[in-house]
Amino acid sequence: MYRLSIALLIAGAASAAESNRQLIFNDTWQNGWFEAGTTGDPSQKEIIHTGTTAIKVLMDSQNTIFNCFNTKAVPTDTSTTLSFWAHGSDDGGQVLKIYLRQLDGEKDVATSIQTLKPLVKGTWQKISLSLDEFKAKGGTRINSIMFQGDDHATFWMIDDLMLEDQATAPTDTPAKP
Secondary structure (H helix, E strand, O other), rough: OOOHHEEEEEEEHHEEEOOOEEEEEOOEEOEEEEEEOEEEEEOOOOOOOOOOOOEEEEEOOOOOOOEEEEEEEEEEOOOEEEEEEEEOOOOOOEEEEEEEEEEEOEEEEEEEEEEEEOOOOOOOEEEEEEEOOOOOOOOEEEEEEEEEOOOOOEEEEEEEEEEHHHHHOOOOOOOOO
């Protein structure tokens, strides 16, 4: 009986952690999210962090925008963090800006911006951004997450994109480059 109780407790904790996550991309688009544009290739299989595919964002001569969109505005009251893995390709040095389009009911409230440090060449790195920094906490809704890259390189990669509660997030182990 004691072992069964511990097993149920562990299973319940894992289920609670999963319930505080909203996957956006993990091998495929999840939970109503999709790309609103044509700059990304979500079926790329050469450089992946986990699973079988990652998103390859192709750069052009302009600052490329990769837009993840959801037709239903997603509440952020159960999430504290936007997290994803990014890969700087063989070039590295890409500086990404992350934009969240925030909705309050049907009204467009604001677009918040976070600028990241340059991506590392040939390496996956985990990016975790507090939703507090985006001013998107406590009932605010999001329907667009945009990544803007500079023209430093030909492409960069994204994998395992999600909204999560950092307090219950599992520890991630970096994948091999």
